[in-house]
Amino acid sequence: MKDKLVITSSPQFHNGDSTLTVMWSVSLALIPALVWGVAMFGLSSLWIVLVSIVSATFAEFILNKIYNKSSLWDGSAFLTGLLIGLNMPPQMPGLAWIYVPLGASFFAIFIVKGAFGGLGNNWMNPALGGRVFVFFSWTKHMTVWEVPMLDGVTGATPLGAVKSGLLGYSGSANNPLSLLNEVRDNSISYFDLFLGKIGGSIGEVSALLLLVGAIYLIIKKIIRWEIFASYLLTFTVFIWIFDGTRFGNGLFTGDILFHLLSGGLILGVFFMATDMVTSPISAKGMIIYGIGCGFLTFLFRVYGANPEGVSLAIIVMNIIVPIINRYSKPRLFGHNKKELENE
Amino acid sequence: MKLKSFPKGGIHPPHRKNSMYSKDDLNATIPSIAIIPLSQHIGAPAKCVVKVGDIVKEEDLIGESVGFVSANIHTPIPGEVIEIKDVYLPSGRVSPAVVIETKGEFTRLGKPLEVSSWEGLDKSELVDIIKRQGIVGLGGATFPTHVKLTLPEGVELEHLIINAAECEPYLSSDHVLMLEYSKEITTGLKILKKILDPKNIYVGMEVNKKDAGELLTNTFKEESLDASVVLLKNKYPQGAEKNLVRAIIGKEIPSGKLPLSVGVINLNVSTVYAIYEAVCLNRPLVERFVTIAGGAVKKPGVYRVRVGSTAKSLIEECGGLIEEPSKVIFGGPMMGFTVFDLDVPITKGTSGILALTKKEVNAAKTTNCLKCGRCVDGCPMGLLPSKLYKLIDHNKYDEALDEGLNDCVECGSCAYNCPAHLFLVQQFRSGKSIVRRSKGAK
Secondary structure (H helix, E strand, O other): OOOOOOOOOOOOOOOOOOHHHHHHHHHHHHHHHHHHHHHHHOHHHHHHHHHHHHHHHHHHHHHHHHHOOOOHHHOHHHHHHHHHHHOOOOOOOOOHHHHHHHHHHHHHHHHHHHHHOOOOOOOOOHHHHHHHHHHHHOHHHHOOEEOOOOOOOEEOOHHHHHHHHHOOOOOOOOOHHHHHHHHOOOOOOHHHHHHOOOOOOOOOOOHHHHHHHHHHHHHOOOOOHHHHHHHHHHHHHHHHHHHHHHHOOOOOOOOHHHHHHOOOHHHHHHHHOOOOOOOOOOHHHHHHHHHHHHHHHHHHHHHOOOOOOHHHHHHHHHHOHHHHHHHOOOOOOOOOHHHHHHO | OOOEOOOOOOEOOOOOOOOEOOHHHOEOOOOOEEEEEOOOOOOEOOEEOOOOOOEEOOOOEEEEOOOOOEOOEEOOOOEEEEEEEEEEOOOOOEEEEEEEEEOOOOOOOOOOOOOOOOOOOOHHHHHHHHHHOOOEOOOOOOOEHHHHHOOOOOOOOOEEEEEOOOOOOOOOHHHHHHHHOHHHHHHHHHHHHHHHOOOEEEEEEEHHHHHHHHHHHHHHHHOOOOOEEEEEOOOEOOOOHHHHHHHHHOOOOOOOOOHHHHOEEEEEHHHHHHHHHHHHOOOOOOEEEEEEEOOOEOOOEEEEEEOOOEHHHHHHHOOOEOOOOOEEEEOOOOOOEEEOOOOOEOOOOOOEEEEEOHHHHOOOOOOOOOOOOHHHHHOOOOOOHHHHHHHHHOOOHHHHHHOOHHHOOOOOHHHHHOOOOOOHHHHHHHHHHHHHHHHHHO
16 A cells, blocks of 8 residues: 555645636537537538637647647647637638638637647637637638528628618617618517527527526636626626617617627627636636726727627736736735735 | 634535544554654654653653653553654654553553542643643644743733634544533633633634534533633634634734734644643543544544554554545645555544545646636635745745745645646745745855
8 A cells, every 4th residue: 555645745635626627618518509500500610610629739739749748638729729619700711711710729829828838828818819810810701790591691790780780870770689670681689699590600699508508617616707797797887878879869778688699798708708817816806807808898899990899808808917916916814904014 | 693704715625524433432442552753743852751671651751841842742551662763753754753562551541530629729730730741732733732821921811712613624523522521621621711811712613513512502501611602604724723713703813923912822622621631630641532534444433542553553443444545644634644654653633544535535637827716716814826836936935925925824725726736735835944944044
């Protein structure tokens, strides 16, 4: 027995979570949304996701060779690839379905993650970094939105349609949904938005299935309420206060439901903003970060150039996480603030 | 009723306090060979006063305390000194130890013990007895008790807080002690009251020991002792000195200061019982309650164990191992020490022997820090463990000190939570010791 007993410093046992379980649980939580996306947009979307995952894993494999590490199976590269795939539009022309997701994955793993020292050392969410990289590189491919269940037919996403619909608009629609139904042929309801029978990225369309995954992660205590609660709350409050003004309804009339259910908000709030590595470390910091994300998302969506604001909002907040961490330290036990200042 | 607790941090590990005990069979088998380390306490090791070949009687002095912060060591068994050798303590440190083989008669075992009256003794006489009988803190830190009981001149004690939290998973030694010896504990408290003259006496325990709490409350009433039981939330580390004091009286012990700075003296409930035995039964500290548990043990239980018994004999007492353990631990799973074989002796500070299976240990590969903040969440001291880890990793000790390295109580809440399985506590320990050494060099 002498050789078999493990000698360690305390504590001698653990709650059982590991990097591996965390990463694979998040991937698992995203599977329902992926299945929905493929069902809605057809097999072409599955290929895009597969290219993302394979190229991200391959990139991680190369990095492992270079750094002489073995982090291939911790699930982080797979998760990055999966998130990138879910953030891709469901259809791309020509060979773009290969090189766009591949470019995003390589940028995410090699530059955002690898160049800073691998898992845990990246300051920006790799999947978002990859997405934004290809968004600016191949903007045209990244903004072609297929209409669900109608192969080859493209149209705008709900948010995009509303944004362009409002330009020079003088009709009578007084909320985003009625405006949307005015500019489109087939009408949609809040329920369609909730289910995900709308245009958008492969994985962002079904609020319902994303929420199912999110609840699983909340139960497993992998994502923190501090982040998603403050994010959602701030976002809804600002939308409620200000979005109504765009339709001439005045303050406090914003259509919260429409904004919550459309675009990548649910995906971003529960799966991107809550990324452990790129969010603050203290509960206080997480709340500040969530508020920042919520406010910026509102700002970019309502007043920005692009209809979507989630990715950019989270990335901007990622950048200032070190500052948040510095000013949101918990109070040290047994240290009186005044006493410390006098020292 | 609202349960008290410390406000920030803490974790909720599974209790696994399933240990059974039997009233009639509380005493573990007395070892035929006892290995008695001479360093069973914080402070200077005791000086050996026997040599090989000596015959000692039960409870004879074999190690004499040297200096103020040190403690006497007595033999738990009568017999012959067959060897004096260095042994590994559970902590991994090496200490000289006296090995005694049972021989001759037990002078006290099995005989009715005379309860001597203590009311006539004055404070210093009582402290002297406690010192002479080698009483140390039995919560695990093993600080010599007579030192704690010697108040500085002119200091009046506000609160005496008795720690019965027993927040470590698996352990139920204090629980069993309180269920079986509430009267004796009450007498021990009366002795302490005489020595320290505190304004208040509180006994703090986690609410999972409510039955013991009710029993104690009733006994206090019967014996007309003015002391109160405070029930605390089940949360680790409720029994850490600073957190316990915060939970019960609502005050924080300032960093780097003793509990006395907020008017508190803190003693473990087992220590109170040992004080009773020392003063009323004239017994030195040669026995203590030990929980033997863990998934690899056939019949977990709580026993009254003689110091110097080995882990092996205790595990055999519990029916042996049913599975190859991954770790054998002295103490609780959160702050205890692993040992590399089962011949390590029980010392005054050993509250439990745990044989944990691989599944219970839940070890996994260490990865980079994920900055998830679970360590920050768990830390009861408001530290940023992940940051401290990095600072020490980069040899930035001064910055680590500024971040509160020395405030770390090594409770292990951070590492318990860490999905990257970083050896956080180990890092902080090594950081602290490097800082201590460099200070010594200056």
